[in-house]
Amino acid sequence: MNKLLEIKGLTVTLPSKSDRKYAISDVSISVEKNEILCVVGESGSGKSVTAFTVMGIHDKRALTISKGEILFDGYDLTKIGEDQFRKFRGKKMAMIFQEPMTALNPVMKVGEQITEILEIHTDLGPSKRKSKAIEAMENVKLPDPEKIFHSYPHELSGGQRQRIMIAMALVLEPDLLIADEPTTALDVTTQATILELIKEIQVRRGMGVLFITHDFGVVADIADRVVVMQHGIVVEQDRVNQILAHPQHEYTKMLIGSVPSMVPPQKKSIDVQAVLELTEINKSFGKSSLFRKDRIVNAANKVSLKVAPGETLGIVGESGSGKSTVARCAIRLIEPDSGSILVKDIDIAKLRESGLRYLRREIQIVFQDPYRSLNPRRTVGQSIVEGPMNFGQTEEAAVRKAKELMEIVGLKPDTFNRFPHQFSGGQRQRICIARALAMEPSILIADEAVSALDVSVQAQVLELLENIKKQFSLAVLFITHDLRVAAQICDNIVVMKKGAVVEFGSTHEIYTQPKHTYTQALLQSAPGQKYF
Amino acid sequence: MRHWNIKTITRASCLAASLAIGAAVPVYAEKVMNVIPHADLKNLDPIWTTAYISRNHGYMIYDTLFAMDDSFSPQPQMVDTWSTSEDGLTWTFVLRDGLKFHDGASVTGEDVVASLQRWGKRDGMGQQLFKVITSLEASSANTVTMKLSQPYGLVLESIGKISSNVPFIMPKRVAETDAFEQITDYTGSGPFKFESDQWVPGSKVVYTKFDGYVPRSEPASAASGGKKALVDKIVWQYFPDNTTAMNALMAGEIDYFESPAPDLAPLLAADPNITVEVNDPLGNIGFARFNHLLPPFDDVEVRRAAMMAMKQEDYLAAAIGDPQFWKTCYSVFPCGTPLANDVGSDIMATGSIDAAKAALAKTDYDGTPVLIMQPTDVPVLSAFSLVTAEKLRNAGFEVNVEAMDWSTLTSRRALRDPVGEGGWNMFHTWWIGADVIDPMAIAFSGDPDAGWFGWPTDAELEEARGQFSKATSLEEKQEIGRKVQERLWAIGASGELGQFFTPVAYRNNVKGLIKSPVQFFWNMSVE
Amino acid sequence: MFVYTIKRALMTIPVILVVALFVFLLLRLSPGDPAAVIAGDYATAEDVARIREKLGLSEPIVVQFASWVGALLQGDFGTSIFSSKPVTELIKQRLEPTLLLASCTIIFSVIVAVPLGTIAAFKAGSWTDRTVMLFSVGGFSVPVFVLGYILIYVFSMNLRILPVQGYKSPFEFGMIPFLRHMILPTLTLSVIYIALLARMTRASVIEVLEEDYIRTARAKGLSETKILMRHALRNAAVPIVTVIGLGIALLIGGVVVTESVYNIPGLGRLVLDAVLARDYPIIQGLILFFSLVYVLLNLLIDLAYTFFDPRIKY
């Protein structure tokens, strides 16, 4: 065996007041030369702590290594001094991170950020450093590296930034690359190219890669071996094919089972009058001032769509495609520049807040971030009854109704008086759904409502949404970037790109016979299609 | 503006370095006296304003026809000889030879006439004098003739006035400026020249020696006698902060400190290099002014009751401190001057709360609150106000003290409106002794229309004051003085709070200080 | 950038107008009457009225404001009531000491405070941090004038190594006398500024040290010093520079006191004396001038952001 990195019985302790004692406990993992080891798990599984500890950049004030060893290049990294450790970092082991925007120093030219690593670890002169950096940038297939060398991070696209991160990590040809969810923040098309790039370089260099992810689709595409972690413990590890085909541990099975299929189920078409109808909605941001006119973004460009009761209409698209703008126009959190929004045949596009108020109950929304969707200073009960009581319901009636709804969304009614921080992310999203339902709306907008949730929780919330749609005969406008989720839940789909609708059709049509090239590219980019 | 380029800075720093090392020793050491004046010179027209600092500035650069000697009698200054006609109605003044303005022109009778006329429009004594003047003209280049409608006893006292407004002689072109507008040409004929371009209002005034000045041959005596400029340059630097000023004097950065707070005297005196002394023999007279128009002080007995509570020792101790710098004085004319007397002074000398209480009980005082304006930026007056407040409260008055700064007080004291509408009942001030040396002082007026703030009304008093200008002998004047004082006490015109002296402090290398109620800088040298 | 500069410069106009109106109303609606002050002790009511007329104080208030603003637009700040000197000339005369005192203070404060704040941030929670922070808090707790007196007492009166007071222009007297006279006022004025800057630096650096790119820098193998110097400070620069700008107002306030204590003939004392003497044209002109300086400096600082942060583009 050719072990590059060997973690033996590593235990990292959390500060005394935390809700659990260990961040990771007795973790033993090894990465070999010339392989990609994927560490997979949901939030709180300890996968990132493991990666950061190996790199020696974990938060040393909060986390302490209490047991175990990390063997690398003949040293136990838990025992060597900081100065020696520093010589490894960047040179022998390198790391790339989830969010390339924040991981790059915003006030430093990217070229400088790459040459900096050469400056620390080598004796090369400035011109040599630059040519080596350019070479590294060419290696990650960055176009016009000379120009990008002198760019600042904000001047690059997300994919380019991640390529810069990779170039930076690989410029000294380290033996070990640690990748912490490197594609999670990227659009699906970009994700595909970055994954391909990592794989290719790994093969070319014969490098060992420790790849952290929560996405089994990514695992299926990239991993040689897989480690599954849960609550800081390794529950299973094996070759990728073995894990995917024959998962042993219940948790692994559950994770794999939760990945939605790309094949949409057959659905019968809905043939009732639409309750929400958007016609030629236009919305642009940025002011055209006297002095310049170039900062205007057309977030929605002649968008038309309609949703009927009992229908789930998906809006899919990558970031910046304008899908959220459409949702926020539909619920009139923002006012469209032009176009009409018919809710039960009343045009609300230009209504003032006072006129709008009585239509508020018809249309409700669930947001992406369950942590910010509830006022932390108010009990969940208060949040749920707020709407009905605004419309004159008595407190008693509202509370009774709220408790019923809590039961429907799968929460115990006796948690009515608790505060949001006492709930998990999935539970909070259920509360948000209950809050929306309390208004007895006919239209529900779910704006990336499951994107922030772990896959297991995601599946449950999706199921809940499906159930209440049926139960209350709701028209659902479902906004997502996740093609797998869209495939499973939507009846019809609108594909958006740069503010405009590029394709519309039934889910089945879209997934089986995409017409627009963009739709085709999107579908091809979804990871893990071999298995799921 | 100056160009601040590298070159200048480099040059400046080179120069600095050489100066610091002491390599460049000037061939001729200019004699400079650094002075901290008692106030900031805000205004350069001593006719336009009565501010003492402007008067002192006037003495630096201007000369006068007559000037007071140290016994307060007028002596010729610019005048060489003068004569009076038999009937006392025609006065002829002949100017000295060699009088020159700073621009080189000779001083002529025309200049004198124009200057006196402008002064006559602003100064109280001047206005009185001009009431009896029928003509004033330059009969020749160096002669001025003044004709009067009736004999007037104070001709020389007026044109030889020592304090504001002093009839300084300016060039005709300057003196023709409207009396209510400020002059902009600062050409005088005095021993020092004003350096206009070096003046930094609020901070620094620079005077240089005027080489063309010919001093009289008599020795200097107060404002009169030979004025010799013994230094090349006098720099007035105004210090807003007394402690800093004291430190600067002790550190040798300053030569002369005109009015240190009396309380700092012991600290300064403890320094062997510094002399602290009282320069002004008359000192200042504390003054508690009632508003005679408004209740409760529209009642003479209430005023007199209040005066009984005023114990001079307490005022002076609180405001001045060290007893060597004050003394009680129960005359309305400064003690130690010819007219000082003790007629009717029992009322002021009472100084007893109990007596005041008893006296107040006999009046119709109904508890109307007394509004005292307290000028918080003038420590002495601020202290006076607080002492009065406490005394009156103890004597049974209702008292409100309203804090303000002196400039607010000066504008508010002119209001005759009721208290609720901006009016007032009392304020405190002081007069320099020289300003209240005789009954002509506006402080003693009994005419509510032409008189001073507070507006007492007493025809008898006015009558007596009117006599004074006609009196010619000292006995006559003293008699009128006693009459005026008797009336002033009888009507409870104002409380007199005693006499106090502000010391001057200077480094021992300063010589030639002239004893006088006004600060003069001629004959002073720095060794 | 150029367009932005013009635009921002234009935006200062309403701000300055607000200031002008506010100051004007404040002066006109207050009870003091400069005419009475000028007229002096012996003036009659007619004299005062006459002076009011001369000063234009008897005009309707709207007319007064209009004529003042009209004159301002022509660069005429008016003429001092007492000294009859144009306000612009008085400002010119007094500008140098104030400008140099403020500059010395800013330079000195930045030199002291930024390293202090950075060290405190880097060692957040340690004794070093606590000492620096205690000093900073302390700097906010002592009145400026008390500090001035103490410094004079110790350095000038007891040790006799520095002059008590005054200002020596470097262009006239050279650098060394200038600096000798500047040391104590600068120290006095700097304390509060250092306190402010050190706190802000600390807070900004702490915030920056939490950022992802610091972690990236660690992953690259950079030493902590290099991380601090290259990555943290440059990113913390914008808030620090902002505070330098906001502190200008604080500085102007401090200048008034410091100039009084050290007898420096600067703008601070000019305005204080003017207020006490009711010299309206000076008060109006100077408050306006200070506001203009403040607004322009902050505009300059906004433009400087582009230098520190390439993301900011105008």
Place this chain on the structure above:
Amino acid sequence: MENHVESSAFDIAWKNRNVSIGLSVLLIIIVLALIGPIFTKDPFSLSPMSRLKPPGDFGLFGTDQLGRDVFSRVVNGGRISLTVGLSVAVFAILVGTILGLIAGYVRALDSIIMRVMDGLMAIPAILLAIAMISLSGASLATVIAAIVIPEVPRVVRLVRSVVLTVREEPYVEAAISVGTPVHLIMHRHILPNTIAALIVQATYICGSAMLTEAILGFLGAGIPPEIPSWGNIMSEGRTFFQLTPWIIFFPGIALAVTVLSVNIVGDGLRDTLDPRIARSLK
């Protein structure tokens, strides 16, 4: 229940050593100032014959230039200085919060309010205060008003920025979409978010107001000097700084300790209430 989050935050704040020490010191000072009149002489009573006496026979802290008892002036002065500090903080926060909420929520008024605030910010605070006081007459009320006015723009900016941030929060949008009227959104969702920042801001305003009061006194534009605020005692005593240092020393110490405690409490609160900074200190 409403205050659950705040109260727990303040429990944490109290556990912060700086906060507890600072608050304890402040409490002692406040109590002393309040019960001062019971055990001290009349701070206004003059006795010109025993002026400028050193600490000892003529009182614990000696006497001032009018023979008043410095100890009783310092103890009673605490009440004035604290009144100034607290009232300025309260009024500035009150006015600033109202204006800030309006500016942050009513688009039409935003630019008007903010331009006026910019104008006020541009005038150096001390100058504005001196001008206001010396022109409108010195009294406790005018001094408080003069210190409040320059502080208001800072509070307005703070509140406005919180409003602008918070109104973008999903839970506020959720509240809008369930038809909650504006005043309830302000009251329930936006105002509570400003409280932590406002409390911290209030402590700083309180501290700096006490200092400003002292400086105004020094410049001759403060509360009527008869009233014994610490600033006044010092500014009246400053002429005698080298002669009778006790007049300036005792109120100086009192002021410095009070302002220091207030600022330390403010820092402590900021560290505990601002999670980002608190986190890095753990």
